[in-house]
Amino acid sequence: MNWIEIFKAGKYPQGEFSEADLKEIEKNYNPQFSEAPITLDHEQAGQAYGWVEGLKASGKSLYAKLKDVSEDFKNMVKAGKYKNRSIEVYTGLKDNDGKVVGKYLKALSFLGAKTPAVKGLAPVSFSAESDFICYEEVDKNMDPKEVLAKMEELQKQLIEKDNQFKKFQEETEAKMKMLESDNQKKAKEVVEFQEKMKEKELETWVKGLKGVLPKDHQNIIQFAKKLDKDEVILFSEGKKSNPFDYFKSFMESLPEIKVEGEKFTTQTAGNTEGKTLSFEEEEGERVKQFEEARKLAKEKGISVSEALQMI
Numbered sequence: 282m283n284w285i286e287i288f289k290a291g292k293y294p295q296g297e298f299s300e301a302d303l304k305e306i307e308k309n310y311n312p313q314f315s316e317a318p319i320t321l322d323h324e325q326a327g328q329a330y331g332w333v334e335g336l337k338a339s340g341k342s343l344y345a346k347l348k349d350v351s352e353d354f355k356n357m358v359k360a361g362k363y364k365n366r367s368i369e370v371y372t373g374l375k376d377n378d379g380k381v382v383g384k385y386l387k388a389l390s391f392l393g394a395k396t397p398a399v400k401g402l403a404p405v406s407f408s409a410e411s412d413f414i415c416y417e418e419v420d421k422n423m424d425p426k427e428v429l430a431k432m433e434e435l436q437k438q439l440i441e442k443d444n445q446f447k448k449f450q451e452e453t454e455a456k457m458k459m460l461e462s463d464n465q466k467k468a469k470e471v472v473e474f475q476e477k478m479k480e481k482e483l484e485t486w487v488k489g490l491k492g493v494l495p496k497d498h499q500n501i502i503q504f505a506k507k508l509d510k511d512e513v514i515l516f517s518e519g520k521k522s523n524p525f526d527y528f529k530s531f532m533e534s535l536p537e538i539k540v541e542g543e544k545f546t547t548q549t550a551g552n553t554e555g556k557t558l559s560f561e562e563e564e565g566e567r568v569k570q571f572e573e574a575r576k577l578a579k580e581k582g583i584s585v586s587e588a589l590q591m592i
Contacts, residue, residue, distance in 0.1 A: 284337060284344040287366050287389055291341070302384060303338035306370065309385045310336045314376070319347065319354065320390045321363060330354035333389055343368075345389055354391075363391035480506070492535025501532065504572070524575065531571055 290300045310317075310333075318329035331350035336343060357363050369387040376382050483502045487493065493501060508525040574588040581588070 284346050285366070286342050287345045288343040288368050289341050290343075300338070300341055303341070303343045306343060306384050306386055307336045307338040309382050315374070315385065315387075317386045317388050319350065320388055322392055323367065323369065323388075323390045330391075333386060336386060345386075347389075358391065363393050365392040366390070367392050486529070490532055490535070491537040493532065494538060505529070528571055 288298075288303070290298050290303055292298075312332070312334060317333040319331035319333070320327075320329065331347050331354060333345050334348040335346045337346070338344075354363075367390045369390065371382070371385040371387050374382045374385045480502065483505055484498075487498045487501050490501075505525065505528060508523075508528055574591075577591065578584060578588040
């Protein structure tokens with residue numbers, strides 16, 4: 282590959298760079314000791330797009346010969362995406378014996394969006410970073426007013442971005458509150474649906490009871506809904522249950538009622554004659570009996586089955 286111009290001697294904001302300095306960089310450069318990579322925009326990590334094979338100082342210019350340059354990099358340069366060059370120079374590099382080498386080329390970087398300020402080469406400026414100097418391009422001809430205007434524009438953009446973030450944050454919080462409200466509403470609907478299903482199950486169960494009058498169905502349903510399924514009660518037989526399940530078992534064990542005109546009879550297993558009662562005497566009697574037995578069991582500290590035998 283041909284030699285390309287990478288730097289020029291001259292006065293810069295951080296000092297003068299003489300032709301002798303260019304000669305020193307040329308003399309010190311040894312790829313076998315420390316090879317300078319080709320980078321983009323002064324990247325300090327990642328891939329190298331090629332390497333500097335050698336340096337040559339001629340007059341006020343420093344030239345470099347490149348090798349192993351990637352095709353992707355060549356295409357970007359040909360397309361005009363990276364026209365300007367910039368160098369990084371070690372100022373205190375030491376060799377393997379600890380001796381200071383002097384000025385030494387660290388890297389050659391190609392820059393994209395910069396404006397040339399030096400004739401025949403990309404504009405340059407110095408910026409110190411650790412033990413090397415980075416020569417980057419900067420437009421020295423830019424009017425201070427223009428710089429101030431750009432800074433003000435940047436500040437406006439930052440304020441706008443901050444306002445956009447705050448708006449996004451407020452909208453997100455509003456959506457979260459809406460979702461929370463919707464979840465609470467749906468949870469309430471689920472509970473209401475479960476209650477309706479429970480009542481329908483109780484209605485179906487009550488209709489199947491043979492020892493209950495139709496007039497008592499609603500009273501039994503309302504009473505059963507208030508019973509606790511988690512509360513544990515003990516029976517004299519040593520068994521455990523809960524008020525709801527015991528009440529269901531109790532109602533299902535009642536003898537069948539047969540209606541005969543204005544009278545009805547209750548018939549238990551082994552008793553084919555049955556017992557004749559009026560509607561007024563029987564209405565709600567079984568529900569009241571269980572409730573009284575439950576209260577008595579709590580008062581005396583006995584089981585429900587024992588309390589039923591005492592009523």
